[in-house]
Amino acid sequence: MLNSCGFDEPVVDDDDIVIEDPGTVLSIPDGFDFSTYHDVKINIVDDGNYAKYDIYAYSDELYDAGTETFENESGEIVTETVYKSDVLDRLIFSGVAKNGTLQQTINLPKFYDKVYIRRNESLQFTASIEDIVNQEVNFNAAESKKSIKSSGLKSTTDYLYSVNGSGQLFQVDPLTGLLTDLSKMPMGSYTCAIDQENKLLYSIGRSNPYPLMKYSIEKDIWETVANLGIGGPRLDYNANDGLLYFSTKAKLYTFNPATGEKLNTWNIEGLDSTSGGDLAFADDGTLYLCTFSGLYLLELDANNVFQSTRISADSLPFQPTSMTFDSNQELWLANSASSSNLIVMDTQTGGWQYKYGPDANNGSDFGRTINDLTTFRVISENVNDTDTDGDGIPDIDDAYPEDKEVAFEYFTPSKYGQGTISFEDLWPTTGDYDFNDAALSYQAVAKLNSDNMAVQLDFTCNIKANGAGFTNGIGFQIDGLLPTEIESVTGSVFTQNFITLNQNGTEADQEKAVIILADDVDNILNETKITIRFTQPISTEKLGVAPFNPFLIVNMVREKEIHLPYMSPTSLGNNSTTFNGTNKDEDGNYISDNGYPWAISIIHDFKVPKEKVAITDAYNFFSLWAESGGLNYVNWYTDSSGNRNKDLIDQ
CATH class of the missing domain: 2.120.10.80 (Kelch-type beta propeller)
Known part of the structure; x- marks a missing residue:
């Protein structure tokens, strides 16, 4: 069994591996997948006039943005803590109702229990804060007390x-x-x-x-x-x-x-x-x-x-x-x-x-x-309804006013945020669970046409932590798409010659569409954008939600893929656990017999533990969160007071 986590050279014999045990055995409820986020379906009904919608993850808590010295309104020089809202940092997607409806499925951290829906009818803005109920949000513009003026512009508003x-x-x-x-x-x-x-x-x-x-x-x-x-x-x-x-x-x-x-x-x-x-x-x-x-x-x-x-x-x-x-x-x-x-x-x-x-x-x-x-x-005759590209979306609402194929953007995790996927690469043997063997920072932007259908996906990423001694590849599978539904993949980086590609840039011999970001994570230490064009517009429901089904390819052994808990390997992967060495994942679900996953995905800029520091030591509430099945301490990874031991975390 090959070795990683800080060793300069790979070691073949598993018996020679020295691993620092995380020290805590987790008692995990059956079926808990260590997910920090959930899919939320947004259903908007709007039979009124044309209006653009912007959807944000909502939290009414202000965060500590540090101190600032300034002259207050009384003319006094003061220094005080500045508290800000992150609502407008969390734009998830924009769109216009077609045939009276707008539907998208988004990924949200589980500690968000509301969304902020902003309606823009020719610069007449209204907004509504809606609860997430059973992973759904239902908003009707006509029924909402917070949505008004749906019958047309007055002369002056x-x-x-x-x-x-x-x-x-x-x-x-x-x-x-x-x-x-x-x-x-x-x-x-x-x-x-x-x-x-x-x-x-x-x-x-x-x-x-x-x-x-x-x-x-x-x-x-x-x-x-x-x-x-x-x-x-x-x-x-x-x-x-x-x-x-x-x-x-x-x-x-x-x-x-x-x-x-x-x-x-x-x-x-x-x-x-x-x-x-x-x-x-x-x-x-x-x-x-x-x-x-x-x-x-x-x-x-x-x-x-x-x-x-x-x-x-x-x-x-x-x-x-x-x-x-x-x-x-x-x-x-x-x-x-x-x-x-x-x-x-x-x-x-x-x-x-x-x-x-x-x-x-x-x-x-x-x-x-x-x-x-x-x-x-807002004066009716002064509203700018110019539509340069003729796609039915006025330029003021169009993210790409000169491109008729693209009108809106759909972000994961948000317009200004990044997500993180962190791996332990010793599967199926025990790791040290510092989750820094490969930590991928990413933002996915699906470009949508005027019918809210996806025509392109831009996946911008970089490896922000690489504590491995292996040459590991990294990619993701889009479970809802076939390779033939991809027109082209550009931007991936290959240097190790163990990946075979189809002509369109997807990986060859795969039943589903598999995108390899890099065959060596060292190739994407700097920010890299991978662009995926679809052969025809597809619904975002079919596309699914980033980060899709991500995986690590361990030390150029193509069949050895590490996935998130309960996710399936690709056609070329193998989770039969027939690899040599001690097997700590006998059921092949990517959760060890001591309760830990080998990969974790967080819709947040996750700060990984330092080398050889177990996640349970770096994050005070990780164990309680995991053992509750994700019900308690849902924001365990944020910088809220008491969550982190900062001296044990790479900043």
């Missing part, structure tokens, strides 16, 4: 766009108070302003060097215009001169939004407090400013100084930090509590009322900090 210091960009529907997450910002901010004509949102980062950030509402793309070197809480866009008006303390500035160049500086007189607040232009060009002391009207005098006239009463029970006018010229304000209130104020009398939030007494608390507001108006 307002949405309140908001940002906060945690780097969240979201909208609030002023008619319903419903909140929809839109994008993850490069940096948290106290400011936002919209150029309505060009559908651009501007925001200034809350920390040095205070970047001026520009966001395309149509394309969902952020870019940095320039570093302004100055921060503060107030910003608005003036449609009359095309400039950004920015204010901090008792100063007002203008900036060129295209370049970030500072053009003008004015003093403001008459403010009772210079902390916090916001700027807003009414449609007639009148400029309003609020600070913690209330609402003011600003007017430029003959000496080029802005004089402020107080409008609101002296005793507001909240500190306004956000302000915007809607199409009806109603003035909306917000306070920046951990759960903000949205407030409507009369600009003539300063009278106000809580509209949404914890103090509104209407059950509308959406539990989100609002650091600034601006208004985006």
Whole structure:
């Protein structure tokens, strides 16, 4: 029996192998496959107008993103922990309902029990958080209270766009108070302003060097215009001169939004407090400013100084930090509590009322900090429905607007995430269960056409841990496809001459479609993309969900494949356990007689244990998770407090 796990040269005699026992024998429930994720079927029914859907894995927990030093809205320099949401990091797929339905099956970590469904009807965004029940999510746009405006565009529809210091960009529907997450910002901010004509949102980062950030509402793309070197809480866009008006303390500035160049500086007189607040232009060009002391009207005098006239009463029970006018010229304000209130104020009398939030007494608390507001108006005649490639999907919704064969993308594990498959390569003998003999990091992107059918699969991967002394190959089998359903496979790396390929790049002599990524894992230590083209569009149900049926080929012995628990070998593999040496997998299910698998797949960037460190030592709850049959400690591999012994893990 050949040997690995840190030995410089392979040893033939199994009796000479020295293995550090993991020290813990696991009592595993019958049939437990060590899976950290499950297939979830998404069923969307939408008989209304054309709308694009984006589906995210959902968690309402904020994660610790580290500390940041910045100037708060009161002008104080503070250092505090920044907590962020990972919802918009977890985009799984996008699509449009065809014949009233949209169905896909996705892989989700088992600790996710909800999905976030965002509906986009010509830039009218609505969202719904849906429970996963029996591995299914059923969403009906007509029945959902969170999905509205399915009967067509009004002439003008307002949405309140908001940002906060945690780097969240979201909208609030002023008619319903419903909140929809839109994008993850490069940096948290106290400011936002919209150029309505060009559908651009501007925001200034809350920390040095205070970047001026520009966001395309149509394309969902952020870019940095320039570093302004100055921060503060107030910003608005003036449609009359095309400039950004920015204010901090008792100063007002203008900036060129295209370049970030500072053009003008004015003093403001008459403010009772210079902390916090916001700027807003009414449609007639009148400029309003609020600070913690209330609402003011600003007017430029003959000496080029802005004089402020107080409008609101002296005793507001909240500190306004956000302000915007809607199409009806109603003035909306917000306070920046951990759960903000949205407030409507009369600009003539300063009278106000809580509209949404914890103090509104209407059950509308959406539990989100609002650091600034601006208004985006969806106007029917201004909606861009250009379809360059003629595939029926407007360019603003099309991931490939100039390619009629491709419209959407379907990610595993997510648009911004990676999964990991880790192997022990001594099967069927005992290993040390550090799972670093070969650890493959990957992201799979299925490219879908306008009918939500897959036309191509891009599998981007690299070996991030290789503790083996063997020359191991690696690949996967797509159990639902025949080799003839593959048009081509490109990008695989071969140097060892023991793999035979069909003309289309799949492995020869296989009943099902087998893709070999590399015949030596050392060949893909750097990021490598393998592209698989299909002979004709196929349903994602037939394609299956990545990572499919992955396997390791041990030391160039082609029949010796190591698979995930209970997965079947390929036509060229052999799990009959007839190999020489001590057999710890007599039933051939890829689970050892002491309870451990030889391979584990995690829909996450898994940090592997250090060499010779058993997974039970590196991860405190692995054993309890496994022995519960996966019911307890489902997030054992994440960086949540107490899960990891960091000094025993390769970072």
